Amino acid sequence: MAGKSGRSINNVPESSIKRMIFSWEGILILIFIAVNIFCAMFSEFYNVSSLLRQMPVYLAEVFLMLPMAYILVLGEIDISVGSIVCLSATVCCIVCNMNAPFIVVVLTGLLVGTACGAVNGFILTKFTELPPMIVTLATQIIFRGIAEITLGSGGSITMSNLDGFNAIGGKVGQVPYILFLVVILAVVFAIILGKSTFGRRVYAIGTNRLTAYYSGVHVQKIRMIIYTVMGTVSGLCAIFLLSSSFGANTTTGNGFEMDAIAMAVFGGISSTGGKGNIAGGVIAAFIIVCLRVGLGQQNVHAQVILLIIGVLLIAAVALPNIIGQVRRAVKTK
Amino acid sequence: MEKKSFIKKLTGSREALLAAVLLVLFIVVTIINPSFLTVKSLMDMLKNNAVTMVMALGMLCVMLVGGIDISIMSTLALSGMSIGMLLKNDVIASTPLAFLIAIAIGICCGLAVGLVISRADVPPIIATMGFMYVFRAMGYLVSNGGQWAGAAALGDFKKFATTKFLGINCVIWVVILCYAFFFWFMKWTRTGRMIYAVGSNPSAAQVSGINVKNIKLLVYVIMGLLSGLGGALQVSVYASAMPDMQYGGEMDVIAACVIGGVSMSGGRGSVLGALLGSLILATIAKALPLIPFFDQLWLNTIKGVIILVVVVMNVVLQRIADKNALKGREM
Numbered sequence: 001m002a003g004k005s006g007r008s009i010n011n012v013p014e015s016s017i018k019r020m021i022f023s024w025e026g027i028l029i030l031i032f033i034a035v036n037i038f039c040a041m042f043s044e045f046y047n048v049s050s051l052l053r054q055m056p057v058y059l060a061e062v063f064l065m066l067p068m069a070y071i072l073v074l075g076e077i078d079i080s081v082g083s084i085v086c087l088s089a090t091v092c093c094i095v096c097n098m099n100a101p102f103i104v105v106v107l108t109g110l111l112v113g114t115a116c117g118a119v120n121g122f123i124l125t126k127f128t129e130l131p132p133m134i135v136t137l138a139t140q141i142i143f144r145g146i147a148e149i150t151l152g153s154g155g156s157i158t159m160s161n162l163d164g165f166n167a168i169g170g171k172v173g174q175v176p177y178i179l180f181l182v183v184i185l186a187v188v189f190a191i192i193l194g195k196s197t198f199g200r201r202v203y204a205i206g207t208n209r210l211t212a213y214y215s216g217v218h219v220q221k222i223r224m225i226i227y228t229v230m231g232t233v234s235g236l237c238a239i240f241l242l243s244s245s246f247g248a249n250t251t252t253g254n255g256f257e258m259d260a261i262a263m264a265v266f267g268g269i270s271s272t273g274g275k276g277n278i279a280g281g282v283i284a285a286f287i288i289v290c291l292r293v294g295l296g297q298q299n300v301h302a303q304v305i306l307l308i309i310g311v312l313l314i315a316a317v318a319l320p321n322i323i324g325q326v327r328r329a330v331k332t333k
Numbered sequence: 334m335e336k337k338s339f340i341k342k343l344t345g346s347r348e349a350l351l352a353a354v355l356l357v358l359f360i361v362v363t364i365i366n367p368s369f370l371t372v373k374s375l376m377d378m379l380k381n382n383a384v385t386m387v388m389a390l391g392m393l394c395v396m397l398v399g400g401i402d403i404s405i406m407s408t409l410a411l412s413g414m415s416i417g418m419l420l421k422n423d424v425i426a427s428t429p430l431a432f433l434i435a436i437a438i439g440i441c442c443g444l445a446v447g448l449v450i451s452r453a454d455v456p457p458i459i460a461t462m463g464f465m466y467v468f469r470a471m472g473y474l475v476s477n478g479g480q481w482a483g484a485a486a487l488g489d490f491k492k493f494a495t496t497k498f499l500g501i502n503c504v505i506w507v508v509i510l511c512y513a514f515f516f517w518f519m520k521w522t523r524t525g526r527m528i529y530a531v532g533s534n535p536s537a538a539q540v541s542g543i544n545v546k547n548i549k550l551l552v553y554v555i556m557g558l559l560s561g562l563g564g565a566l567q568v569s570v571y572a573s574a575m576p577d578m579q580y581g582g583e584m585d586v587i588a589a590c591v592i593g594g595v596s597m598s599g600g601r602g603s604v605l606g607a608l609l610g611s612l613i614l615a616t617i618a619k620a621l622p623l624i625p626f627f628d629q630l631w632l633n634t635i636k637g638v639i640i641l642v643v644v645v646m647n648v649v650l651q652r653i654a655d656k657n658a659l660k661g662r663e664m
Binding site for chain 1: 449454455470584640648
């Protein structure tokens with residue numbers, strides 16, 4: 001009983017400013033500022049223009065975070081996206097080397113991604129008993145396998161015609177195009193998830209799939225759409241990846257799925273479904289991007305940066321749980 | 334009536350089905366290339382897949398309680414790299430000590446993962462993903478910035494994988510011992526049965542007096558232990574230690590378990606299934622280069638298709654069985 005009354009006192013609405021600071025997004029913004037101050041102190045080359053110059057390489061992964069957030073809100077997971085990026089980058093390179101016009105190359109990339117995503121969605125909606133983890137594990141191996149077969153024994157391909165990719169790698173003033181695209185897509189995805197009927201249905205499915213089904217939500221249709229969009233965005237990521245790497249090999253996109261999931265989870269999107277929003281994910285993504293740029297400037301090895309991201313990820317999920325447990329233990333005493 | 338019971342039997346005993354698949358695979362490959370079915374080639378196959386086979390046991394335990402562990406190959410790299418560097422810098426020389434150190438490191442890693450999952454309630458996929466980064470980076474730091482411990486540096490340790498005991502390679506003995514132990518452990522000990530109980534219904538297990546949190550901790554410690562052992566085996570079989578060894582290999586281990594009929598949602602799966610699953614994967618990997626037309630490039634695609642076919646088949650058979658069960662009730 002004591003616990004119950006305690007909880008109701010806790011739920012008294014607080015002032016909106018206080019709520020904003022103590023929400024997860026508020027904490028993330030504080031971490032974001034702290035990371036930027038830390039990087040500026042750590043590396044003398046760290047400033048806005050160098051950040052904007054070095055950002056595009058890492059920004060391609062932020063694309064993946066957006067649909068991944070939808071999938072996590074559904075309470076599911078897709079670990080095949082890295083392989084989809086690899087496959088569509090490979091096909092893009094081949095089409096580009098056949099001297100196709102740039103628009104065809106881009107469309108091919110998006111199409112390959114969409115097709116891969118649709119395969120995932122099709123299997124998952126036809127055989128709903130299957131856990132997404134296993135299906136996307138299998139398709140992860142298959143998509144990368146197809147890319148390996150396509151690449152042949154050499155295992156890598158470089159592009160001959162760079163004009164189009166140089167163009168999309170360009171910038172307005174100092175701001176690269178890709179940053180604009182990331183912001184626009186983030187706003188679109190955030191509005192759809194947060195404000196539209198579709199988004200509310202996604203939350204409904206993530207919270208309780210059966211209830212959502214009985215209240216007339218087309219669960220399978222929505223899952224199919226989300227997995228397909230995940231594929232399309234992977235294709236987009238592949239195209240922007242090519243605009244900085246100008247080639248593909250069998251390890252292209254290795255671990256991208258993990259980075260995308262890490263960004264989303266760090267941003268407060270629960271992997272058990274029904275919780276979180278895009279804003280948190282985007283702030284978390286930029287924290288990771290800034291950390292990579294800043295530490296990368298001082299030749300900190302990529303593995304060490306991954307170590308920091310790993311610790312951040314575990315801490316971000318574990319600490320609130322531990323604090324909650326301690327609070328409950330104190331209260332029951 | 335006859336047909337129904339046949340299908341029921343088929344779905345009921347997954348192991349029989351898997352054994353049949355393995356047998357067919359053996360026969361087909363032997364017809365295409367007789368050099369496959371020789372003692373030496375089979376022993377080689379077992380030796381080269383010892384790491385995956387041993388770790389499939391740990392993954393079985395983890396998946397039985399409804400978890401998953403994708404940090405295992407990072408644990409393997411950390412423990413393998415640690416003993417590699419210790420041997421290289423002549424800190425230790427004896428093989429048993431190296432094995433013990435690798436296993437101890439593995440247990441520590443497993444303990445960390447288990448504590449985060451069981452005590453802080455972090456979803457297993459998220460926690461192990463974080464630890465996958467952390468352990469891999471620690472392995473890299475241990476290696477002093479990406480150094481290798483080559484065959485020359487390993488000294489007597491690499492001989493472990495070439496010495497034979499009673500005509501069978503020591504590495505294969507380790508695999509046999511592990512499987513024998515786990516066969517007994519999962520079937521005839523209280524703790525083994527508790528793991529199954531927690532997996533099939535955690536709340537029922539909780540109210541019947543099983544400490545669910547400790548069982549969850551235990552399975553990740555077992556997984557860590559076997560990863561440490563796998564690290565030592567990996568270093569001795571391939572006679573080299575590098576920080577990026579077995580990158581992405583956790584998918585093979587998970588695939589072996591899934592093919593072996595271990596359910597992702599927990600509670601279902603057996604040691605025999607894990608053995609057959611990893612043997613089927615090993616046979617395919619070994620047989621593919623022997624078959625003309627397919628070369629090594631096709632390996633991953635075929636592996637993925639097989640995983641997909643197996644899980645989809647499973648669902649279809651289950652649906653048929655359910656439908657038949659319903660039919661029986663109507664009559």
